[in-house]
Amino acid sequence: MTRGSERISQFINEGNIVEIACSENQESFFRNRFPEFKLHVSLPNNHIHIESGKGLFFKLGLRVFEFHSNWKKEKSWLKKHLQSNTYDIIYSDNRYGFYHPNVHSVLLTHQLTLPGPRFLLALPQLVLNANLKNFNEIEIPDYNASDRLSGVLSQNNSDASCSFIGPLSQVKFLQIPLKKQLLLILSGPEPQRSRFAKDILEETSQLEFKVIVAGESNVQSTKSNVSQLGYCNARQLEQLMNESSHIVCRSGYSTLMELDAIQKKALLIPTSGQYEQEYLAKYWAEQFNFPTANENEISTKDFVNYLNETTHFERRQ
DSSP states (O other): OOHHHHHHHHHHHHHHOEEEEEEEHHHHHHHHHHHHSSSEOOOOOOOEEEEEEEHHHHHHHHHHHHHHHHHHHHHEEEEEHHOOOOSSEEEEEOOTTTTTTTBBEEEEOOSSSSOOOOHHHHHHHHHHHHHHHTTSSEOOOOOOSSSOTTTGGGGOSSSEEEEEOOOOOSOOOOOOOOOOOOOOOSSTTHHHHHHHHHHHHHHHHSSEEEEEBBBBBBBBOOTEEEEEEEOOOOOHHHHHHHHHHEEEOOEEEEHHHHHHHHHHEEEOOOOTTTTHEEEEEEHHHHOOOOBOTTTOOOOHHHHHHTSOOOOOBOOOO
């Protein structure tokens, strides 16, 4: 959502009139970010992941079914909507069914190649490639360089027309003094988000370090060194990320683009079982020397080691 909202801001600055279609779980974010624009809360939840672990083949089958079901719902809603509305461009943030053959359709995505075992992903990849070709353009929010932020995920294995537009981040680098504090950024769906907050707060409770929690969860800490801020808007998050000496977060792609924007390392803890986050955490550890940890084995020792590391990094060109 955050990367898509940055592209929306660019469209607005160029003088375009924008209407936004989203799902119920995205409504609050877009109403807070763009309260003046027309919002259609009509699309299916787009938060589908390919999970690792036991029963992988069965899980893949379910995910392909969910993807296909969502794409059909998106196409159906858009087809009906266009009967009484006219647009110059249809812009889709990672929604592969959100296009129309009679309107210039653009897809924003960093994932052209599915992460995971090739022998199991052959069929889903073919389905993805076929859907990519439905769009007139595909914009990839990444650098067109050997050390891309998305690694092999942005590798184009289809005949789709792609262009790299550079990372899209809601935060920018600020030249401000650092504070000795650990910023915990919560993201992703529940209940994983609250479990993540609970585990991290338990492990950091023994540290003599100020902990700032950005993001909503069902966890409440009574520790004096913990400040829970709940939802933070873009400017608040920008300030916190720039001023905090240390950051702990998931390895979702939007968060990684923000870390690249402020040129700061973070302790990456991928959501267990999510191939994309697991791949990106491993890739950033190898490519950019980021510390990572397994959420099922996280310990106070991991945090002590991280707090002793340098937090600045420069992406190789």
